[in-house]
Amino acid sequence: QVQLVQSGAEVKKPGASVKISCKTSGYSFTTSYIHWVRQAPGQGLEWMGVINPGGGGTNYAQKSQGRVTVTRDTSTGTVYMEVSSLRPEDTAVYYCARVGGYSGYDYYFDYWGQGTLVTVSS
């Protein structure tokens, strides 16, 4: 069965970086785009970025540009998201999510990781 398993919770100081992993299994890794979505405490869902695991191409939210980098390791079926220059307002649960459509452009999300809480505090 399809699974997306994320790395554990992180506590970081402002200005630091964090790298979250999303290990996939149960399907062909290169055939489905993976997106990252975050949710601040008590808030809604915010799209952050996407990677095409096949070719490695990425796209980022304007707000994320320059601070967020999404990469993948095709040998392990794992996607990574690194957020640099962390600020307290980056405190959120970060989710990876798999595109459910046949095309990478049909980006509704049929499988989600369990979420990774990143806390940014001095």
Next chain:
Amino acid sequence: EIVMTQSPATLSVSPGERVTLSCRASQSVNSNLAWYQQKPGQAPRLLIYGASTRATGIPARFSGRGSGTEFTLTISSLQSEDFAIYYCQQYNNWPPKYIFGQGTKLEIK
């Protein structure tokens, strides 16, 4: 950019009632609209995609309608497990930007 607006923000309903949630897009997203359910401490769960197609394993009491800019999610008879937050999401434009609505919270009356 497309802005997704959900209404109402909170809906108080009783188990067994029929409820309809609304989602409006600031410009047409055709039928490229999905609905998710999120319970506390859990990841969102896909309910509907293509505006009206139920995802695998989703009960028939959930139905979606609409196209263009106006969409609804109807739950025909609310069960206790349906009290949650519901988000709509458009996937009409590439690259994605602000794709989610702000959510509607269904609470027990």
